Amino acid sequence: MGALDEALRIELDALHAAGLYRRPRISASPQGPRMRIDGRDVRVFCSNDYLGLAQHPELREALCHAVERYGVGSGSAHLVNGHSELHAECEQRLAEFTGRERALLFSTGYMANLAVATALCTRQDAVFQDRLNHASLIDGARLSGARLQRYRHGDLEQLERLLERRRDARRRLIMVDGVFSMDGDRADLPGLARLAQRNQAWLMVDDAHGFGVLGETGAGSCEQDGLDPHQVPILMATLGKAVGVFGAFVAGSEALIETLIQRGRSYLFTTAAPPALSAAVMRSLDLISGEGWRREKLRSLITRFREGAAAKGIPLMDSPTAIQPLPVGDNRRALNLSERLFEQGFLVTAIRPPTVPEGTARLRVTLSAAHEAEDIDALLEALAPLLEEAT
Secondary structure, three states: OOHHHHHHHHHHHHHHHOOOOOOOOOEOOOOOOEEEEOOEEEEEOOOOOOOOOOOOHHHHHHHHHHHHHHOOOOOOEHHHHHOOHHHHHHHHHHHHHHOOOEEEEEOOHHHHHHHHHHHHOOOOOEEEEEOOOOHHHHHHHHHHOOEEEEEOOOOHHHHHHHHHHOOOOOOEEEEEEOEOOOOOOEOOHHHHHHHHHHOOOEEEEEOOOOOOOOOOOOOOHHHHHOOOOOOOOEEEEEOOOOOOOOOEEEEEOHHHHHHHHHHOHHHHOOEOOOHHHHHHHHHHHHHHHHOOHHHHHHHHHHHHHHHHHHHOOOOOOOOOOOEEEEEEEOHHHHHHHHHHHHHOOEEOEEEOOOOOOOOOEEEEEEOOOOOOHHHHHHHHHHHHHHHHHHO
């Protein structure tokens, strides 16, 4: 064993010992509420396919037809020759869907968040973030070189004090998750919008887990809270969760999108996503806006799960969304519970540091409109005795 491998093996062994080692499970079926994972048929409660669209036949048909016409790969970056008419049409549809002037496609939400922070901010600026923000928001701020100020989760009073202290910054940007991915709770976007306007700061919302799920038409957290583009000038959302496809976008003003095109390094220096994905995204937007029953069903399943958990004494964190965390605390205990559930035919992921703070390991249950009431009840029946054994 060489010196490199020896050093890395020591670190990997330490992850094992701390209950922090991870490995990907292998699926042999389409995304859905029931899948074949690692050779076992299981009910899935860890997917972000909140509306059950990932294997919808109309999305598959749109994708296949687009592949026949446009091929598989885009061939190059958007600013070379990789930007197809499908990309352009999809961006226009996303802008209209979110009520903004323009939208810009990215391969991932991570890349979109890096682009926003690094294109808008420099060492002269300050970025303010909730402590439970997604890692991509934090990494983007760090890469920008701006002064990163993190406030206690949901503590707008502390945020206002931090904003006051950094009045010397050229620009002040507040970046926040619309729905916090590991806790499932929602940011106080109206409060943040008022705070941003009062302090001449810009507000960006990462709506990865709200887009498609929240709002009357599924346009997300801003629609749910009645906030317009003036109040939330920068909106990012992903297309691989409720939309059921892949990728992400940033929506905002003409000036914002042009700035991201000119200065967003994660946009400039990467190959464009396959054009056919845009065809599937546009078909998904039709279904999201036209089939409100999916959101209604999801809301009813969330209520059923929370009421059923309360009746069985299963502790849950306070979340109104499809993300329903069950606090465990100890890393190994969370892993053990996840494995025991898997043996009984349920896939529920154990979430551990660094994804969540030390001492807050949990089971992260996510619900989908593709689930049925019997799936919810079966999971609760399996969970209750396992938690009693573990206490």
